[in-house]
Amino acid sequence: MMTMATAMGISACGVSLQWTNPNSYSSGKGCKYAGQSVRALPIRTLTVGKKRLPGVQLLVDEYIAKLKSYCHVDDVQIRSNPKNARNVMAQVHDEDIAVINVITSNDWVVMLDERGLDLSSEQLAELLGDAGNTAASRLSFCIGGPYGHGQRVRKRANVSIKLSSMVLNHQIALVVLMEQIYRSWTILKGQKYHH
Ligand SMILES: C[S@@+](CC[C@H](N)C(=O)[O-])C[C@H]1O[C@@H](n2cnc3c(N)ncnc32)[C@H](O)[C@@H]1O
Structure with a gap:
């Protein structure tokens, strides 16, 4: 029988393989880890973009503070179009290199993309729990620039997920x-926030 680690494309010695079997996640309501002890991998969000709106930063900081009791979260901003390229392909290429340069072999990489896998909140909670069961030392979520991700990040990502079809x-x-x-963390801890 296929284990979750196999389904996620994770070998016992590394984190570099692709996740290939989304159907292995629980469907609908319920998370297999609810109320169980889960290894809290440090999380890092890598966001390509220019300066943030103050309101956005307030909300991001608020969630990072709320998450402190569950896991450490680093919010890393990567400058959009670092070499001021004059065409889209060159811009995506330069942003791709800037992101891939801060990803290490110990990262479990989740790429955010509007064409990615459509997960429920419970399934995202399982993804967090499963990533904690791998040899990875960090979970990195990548948010692309104005024209999306480049080929290097696409290839490196263990999974690509969508937040919406929009x-x-x-x-x-x-x-x-x-x-x-x-x-996700409140689901993993069996807490009341999620109904
Ligand atoms: C303005 S969007 C780029 C849209 C671009 N058309 C593309 O092909 O990715 C910037 C980034 O926000 C994130 N993003 C935007 N919409 C998303 C969605 N519905 N689901 C997941 N991520 C999204 C992605 O990481 C994307 O690279």
Whole structure:
């Protein structure tokens, strides 16, 4: 029988394989880890973009503070178009390199993309729990720039997920992601926030 680790494409010695079997997640309501002890991998959000709106930063900081009792969260901003490229392909390429340069072999990488896998909140909670069962030392969520992710990040990502079928501004995507990570932890802990 396929174990969750196999389904996620995770070998016992590393975290670099692709996640291939989304159907292995619980469907609908319920999370297999609810109320169980889960290893809290430190989380890092890598967001390509220019300066943030103050309101967005307030919300992000609020969720990071709320998450403190569950796991450590680092919010890393990566400058959009670092070399001021004049065409879209060059911009995506430069942003791709800037992101891949801060990802290490010990990261379990979740790429945010409007064409990604459609997960429920319970399934995202399971993803967090499963990532904690791997050899990874960090869970990195990548939010792309104005034209999305480049090939290097796409290839490196262990999984690509969507937050909605609609395209979101990267700042809004980060706020939604933060709330969903918070929600996931309350699901993992069996707490009341999620109904
Ligand atoms: C303005 S969007 C880029 C849209 C671009 N058309 C593309 O192909 O990715 C900037 C980033 O926000 C994130 N994002 C936007 N909408 C999203 C959604 N519905 N689900 C997940 N991530 C999303 C993605 O990481 C995306 O790279």
